[in-house]
Amino acid sequence: MTLLRxxxxxxxxxxxxxxxxxxxxxxxxxxxxxxxxxxxLIVEQVYNAGALSLVIIMTCGxxxxxxxxxxxxxxxxxxxxxxxxxxxxxxxxxxxxGPVVTALxxxxxxxxxxxxxxxxxRATDQLAAMEMMAVDxxxxxxxxxxxxxxxxxxxxxxxxxxxxxxxxxxxxxQQLGVDAAAFWSQMRASVDVSDVMEGVIKGCVFGVxxxxxxxxxxxxxxxxxxxxxxxxxRTVVISAVLTLLLDYMLTAAML
Amino acid sequence: MALAQEPHIALPETAAIxxxxxxxxxxxxxxxxxxxxxxxxxxxxxxxxxxxxxGKTTLLRLITGQIKPQRGQILFDGVDVTRLSxxxxxxxxxxxxxxxxNGALLTDLDVFENVAFPLREHTxxxxxxxRHIVLTKLQAVGLRGxxxxxxxxxxxxxxxxVALARAMATDPDLLIYDEPFTGLDPISMGMIVRLVRQMxxxxxxxxxxxxxxxxxxxxxxxxxxxxxxxxxxxxxxxSQLKNAESEIVHQFVNGLxxxxxxxxxxxxxxYEQLLA
Numbered sequence: 001m002t003l004l005r006x007x008x009x010x011x012x013x014x015x016x017x018x019x020x021x022x023x024x025x026x027x028x029x030x031x032x033x034x035x036x037x038x039x040x041l042i043v044e045q046v047y048n049a050g051a052l053s054l055v056i057i058m059t060c061g062x063x064x065x066x067x068x069x070x071x072x073x074x075x076x077x078x079x080x081x082x083x084x085x086x087x088x089x090x091x092x093x094x095x096x097x098g099p100v101v102t103a104l105x106x107x108x109x110x111x112x113x114x115x116x117x118x119x120x121x122r123a124t125d126q127l128a129a130m131e132m133m134a135v136d137x138x139x140x141x142x143x144x145x146x147x148x149x150x151x152x153x154x155x156x157x158x159x160x161x162x163x164x165x166x167x168x169x170x171x172x173x174q175q176l177g178v179d180a181a182a183f184w185s186q187m188r189a190s191v192d193v194s195d196v197m198e199g200v201i202k203g204c205v206f207g208v209x210x211x212x213x214x215x216x217x218x219x220x221x222x223x224x225x226x227x228x229x230x231x232x233x234r235t236v237v238i239s240a241v242l243t244l245l246l247d248y249m250l251t252a253a254m255l
Numbered sequence: 256m257a258l259a260q261e262p263h264i265a266l267p268e269t270a271a272i273x274x275x276x277x278x279x280x281x282x283x284x285x286x287x288x289x290x291x292x293x294x295x296x297x298x299x300x301x302x303x304x305x306x307x308x309x310g311k312t313t314l315l316r317l318i319t320g321q322i323k324p325q326r327g328q329i330l331f332d333g334v335d336v337t338r339l340s341x342x343x344x345x346x347x348x349x350x351x352x353x354x355x356x357n358g359a360l361l362t363d364l365d366v367f368e369n370v371a372f373p374l375r376e377h378t379x380x381x382x383x384x385x386r387h388i389v390l391t392k393l394q395a396v397g398l399r400g401x402x403x404x405x406x407x408x409x410x411x412x413x414x415x416x417v418a419l420a421r422a423m424a425t426d427p428d429l430l431i432y433d434e435p436f437t438g439l440d441p442i443s444m445g446m447i448v449r450l451v452r453q454m455x456x457x458x459x460x461x462x463x464x465x466x467x468x469x470x471x472x473x474x475x476x477x478x479x480x481x482x483x484x485x486x487x488x489x490x491x492x493x494s495q496l497k498n499a500e501s502e503i504v505h506q507f508v509n510g511l512x513x514x515x516x517x518x519x520x521x522x523x524x525x526y527e528q529l530l531a
Contacts, residue, residue: 120362121361121362124357124359124362125355125356125357125359126359126360126361126362128321128355128359129353129355129359129360129361129418130361131321131348132319132321132348132351132352132353133348133349133372133373133376133421133425134345134346134348134349134373134376134377135372135373135376135377136345140376
């Protein structure tokens with residue numbers, strides 16, 4: 001009986017949290033038109049969330065590509081079809097690895113920074129001070145950071161994919177000797193615009209999801225050292241789970 | 256100034272800028288205020304004092320509309336703060352300036368930009384004019400030379416002076432100070448006392464100072480309220496307060512360890528607990 005009650009309780013609190021996030025999302029969306037009037041603030045956040053994540057995104061993209069080159073070659077040469085390495089790895093990167101790994105890295109690098117920044121602003125009364133100066137923190141703090149993340153993630157995804165394909169080529173063509181002409185021409189022949197669109201759509205959706213989680217967790221964090229720490233952790237965990245869940249749903253919908 | 260123009264707010268013929276009428280406020284089962292009545296005179300410095308945990312900061316949050324009472328009215332210039340929509344409340348807040356305990360400066364902006372913040376958010380003044388206003392306000396608090404420092408580089412006293420300059424930037428009618436003396440050395444404390452007085456004399460605005468530093472407040476404030484047990488325990492000038500008959504006021508003003516506010520937090524019997 002107690003087990004059932006506990007299950008029901010946690011189900012209820014889960015539904016309540018989903019509702020709270022949805023209301024928060026609506027409030028952010030409501031402030032976006034006014035936030036767009038101050039493009040400088042958004043550009044600053046694209047820089048914070050995007051440009052500052054470039055190094056980690058590019059490094060990881062390169063390594064993921066190189067591993068894909070090794071594993072892909074090892075798999076394909078068993079069937080004597082190494083030439084398909086370009087197609088296979090490009091599709092894997094564009095449709096799955098690029099968007100998902102970028103979102104996970106973004107949550108770890110930029111999401112945590114967003115959550116702890118907003119949480120600390122709350123803890124040090126900065127948000128209350130803004131409200132007292134008749135400035136809505138949703139417009140001045142939350143909306144620009146949310147938009148900055150939404151813009152940054154698809155861009156980072158594209159960069160990740162490009163560097164990844166370079167990494168595959170580095171190992172597959174330069175080192176293991178796959179024929180360069182076959183590698184590129186097969187890739188160009190079989191990767192469709194719709195495949196690229198799938199990657200772009202996923203990047204956009206993950207960007208919205210990860211940015212929303214980060215600003216929500218930061219804004220609703222308990223204003224103590226412990227509370228901000230917990231909000232940061234939750235940002236990474238929830239973003240990661242949500243990204244993978246959404247990835248499955250989007251893939252199923254688009255295949 | 257153009258900032259202060261609010262269509263719905265007519266100035267009534269009253270000496271009080273803030274009237275608190277029969278306010279009840281509780282958090283969970285704990286009643287913080289039960290029937291609080293208080294009126295703050297216009298153009299004076301009013302001190303609000305009381306032992307820790309009596310809800311002094313809560314009172315400020317009620318006055319500024321950050322929280323709403325369960326019952327009662329809070330009138331700012333005759334307008335009931337508790338019934339305003341968010342938009343009207345924000346309009347009203349442009350006439351208030353508030354100094355938070357730790358300054359609450361925006362940590363990603365430097366001192367100059369912090370003071371310029373309310374101007375940039377609410378006005379479309381040309382850059383040259385904003386610069387002029389900010390430098391004037393910083394000069395008034397003696398920190399014009401610190402304009403390009405970041406908040407992290409300031410001492411506690413300096414941060415509070417910058418926050419004061421920021422609160423002054425839009426020339427409010429009412430300035431609220433939340434514990435302005437806490438954690439300051441005597442020099443900084445003296446500076447803040449002098450500044451509050453100066454700002455007040457030069458601009459003729461109403462000030463509310465919340466604190467428990469009776470000594471500093473008696474030099475500074477014109478009138479004082481002592482809040483205890485969810486109600487106003489005493490009010491009047493400082494000489495009146497010092498001679499007040501109420502036991503709790505006597506304990507508070509004279510800083511006694513024991514009295515109606517006990518030294519010991521409620522606990523089971525000492526011997527029984529030790530021997531158990």
